[in-house]
Amino acid sequence: xxxxxxxxxxxxxxxxxxxxxxxxxxxxxxxxxxxxxxxxxxxxxxxxxxxxxxxxxxxxxxxxxxxxxxxxxxxxxxxxxxxxxxxxxxxxxxxxxxxxxxxxxxxxxxxxxxxxxxxxxxxxxxxxxxxxxxxxxxxxxxxxxxxxxxxxxxxxxxxxxxxxxxxxxxxxxxxxxxxxxxxxxxxxxxxxxxxxxxxxxxxxxxxxxxxxxxxxx
Amino acid sequence: xxxxxxxxxxxxxxxxxxxxxxxxxxxxxxxxxxxxxxxxxxxxxxxxxxxxxxxxxxxxxxxxxxxxxxxxxxxxxxxxxxxxxxxxxxxxxxxxxxxxxxxxxxxxxxxxxxxxxxxxxxxxxxxxxxxxxxxxxxxxxxxxxxxxxxxxxxxxxxxxxxxxxxxxxxxxxxxxxxxxxxxxxxxxxxxxxxxxxxxxxxxxxxxxxxxxxxxxx
Numbered sequence: 001x002x003x004x005x006x007x008x009x010x011x012x013x014x015x016x017x018x019x020x021x022x023x024x025x026x027x028x029x030x031x032x033x034x035x036x037x038x039x040x041x042x043x044x045x046x047x048x049x050x051x052x053x054x055x056x057x058x059x060x061x062x063x064x065x066x067x068x069x070x071x072x073x074x075x076x077x078x079x080x081x082x083x084x085x086x087x088x089x090x091x092x093x094x095x096x097x098x099x100x101x102x103x104x105x106x107x108x109x110x111x112x113x114x115x116x117x118x119x120x121x122x123x124x125x126x127x128x129x130x131x132x133x134x135x136x137x138x139x140x141x142x143x144x145x146x147x148x149x150x151x152x153x154x155x156x157x158x159x160x161x162x163x164x165x166x167x168x169x170x171x172x173x174x175x176x177x178x179x180x181x182x183x184x185x186x187x188x189x190x191x192x193x194x195x196x197x198x199x200x201x202x203x204x205x206x207x208x209x210x211x212x213x214x215x216x217x
Numbered sequence: 218x219x220x221x222x223x224x225x226x227x228x229x230x231x232x233x234x235x236x237x238x239x240x241x242x243x244x245x246x247x248x249x250x251x252x253x254x255x256x257x258x259x260x261x262x263x264x265x266x267x268x269x270x271x272x273x274x275x276x277x278x279x280x281x282x283x284x285x286x287x288x289x290x291x292x293x294x295x296x297x298x299x300x301x302x303x304x305x306x307x308x309x310x311x312x313x314x315x316x317x318x319x320x321x322x323x324x325x326x327x328x329x330x331x332x333x334x335x336x337x338x339x340x341x342x343x344x345x346x347x348x349x350x351x352x353x354x355x356x357x358x359x360x361x362x363x364x365x366x367x368x369x370x371x372x373x374x375x376x377x378x379x380x381x382x383x384x385x386x387x388x389x390x391x392x393x394x395x396x397x398x399x400x401x402x403x404x405x406x407x408x409x410x411x412x413x414x415x416x417x418x419x420x421x422x423x424x425x426x427x428x429x430x431x432x433x434x
């Protein structure tokens with residue numbers, strides 16, 4: 001069954017790989033599944049055709065035959081449940097890998113997203129400059145807790161899993177600010193993720209997509 | 218196998234049911250599974266014994282024999298995957314119900330959590346009052362999109378699922394501020410959730426727990 005995902009026609013990050021299609025591409029590459037990408041413009045994202053697939057008018061969406069999904073976490077979970085290598089077979093280890101997916105999206109990404117809001121969305125408000133250190137401290141606190149848990153381990157719970165895939169993807173968003181490098185073991189963890197051949201293919205694909213010449217007209 | 222969850226020794230909301238143990242209690246009640254609750258004080262939450270179960274020093278955690286889980290979304294998913302009634306059997310409907318779980322936690326809860334941060338955590342900062350309307354607007358925008366998707370439907374995708382359980386739990390956090398009532402169809406959706414016998418049992422249990430007389434000593 002052919003798979004089509006949506007991505008920004010042009011990602012706001014210009015191909016740094018921080019848009020959420022990259023994590024889905026990565027999961028598809030780990031699973032060895034071919035896929036097509038349909039670009040969506042910022043205006044088309046808020047139109048009924050796209051809102052039917054994604055109620056919040058965002059990317060990525062995922063189409064596989066009749067199945068249409070939104071939310072990168074749910075798409076990655078769907079891919080991981082239908083292929084080998086992204087979720088352990090042992091029931092306990094599998095439940096813990098899924099817990100790390102939820103932890104990445106519900107406990108680690110929110111303060112990181114808040115940092116993007118502070119730096120970009122609320123940049124021009126009078127409080128932006130004074131508030132930034134407060135937001136940065138919350139990111140630092142969460143990353144400190146995560147580093148304490150990871151310790152010297154290679155991955156969060158045994159072998160590489162979809163939990164690591166999502167966590168590395170979320171942590172990558174703290175790299176441009178320099179915060180990630182304040183936590184050397186987390187920076188090394190993220191680098192291990194980036195070194196995976198599947199991640200490299202996903203990154204290269206989104207970069208080529210975002211830097212391709214615009215189609216005339 | 219006996220199940221034990223952790224909860225605040227005394228919830229900061231005094232038993233309004235907004236702490237995250239309530240959503241796990243609700244899932245356990247829907248599944249008809251008996252459970253024990255172990256209270257954790259604010260100081261004990263940051264100690265090694267609890268951090269071993271929950272790396273971010275929060276509640277709830279979930280223990281079932283050798284399995285220890287954290288993250289309410291992951292715990293609810295674990296419960297839902299092992300009992301009838303919380304996830305559809307049809308693979309497509311099941312994937313979509315799981316997508317709503319992720320959507321509730323990664324797309325709807327973050328702006329709502331940001332509102333709590335603005336109103337409580339950052340209350341004493343000089344920007345708190347000026348920033349509040351900006352944060353409220355983001356919550357309104359997300360709730361408007363959700364209301365547009367829900368339309369006149371009873372639940373988000375066919376029958377009641379774990380996706381609705383998590384979404385209703387997340388939306389309940391917008392009730393005290395009055396924002397939920399700005400969206401009558403969402404308020405009715407939340408009321409349908411609260412009317413479920415399993416929710417009522419979960420709410421009553423957390424209320425009794427949070428209003429019980431402290432044990433002397």
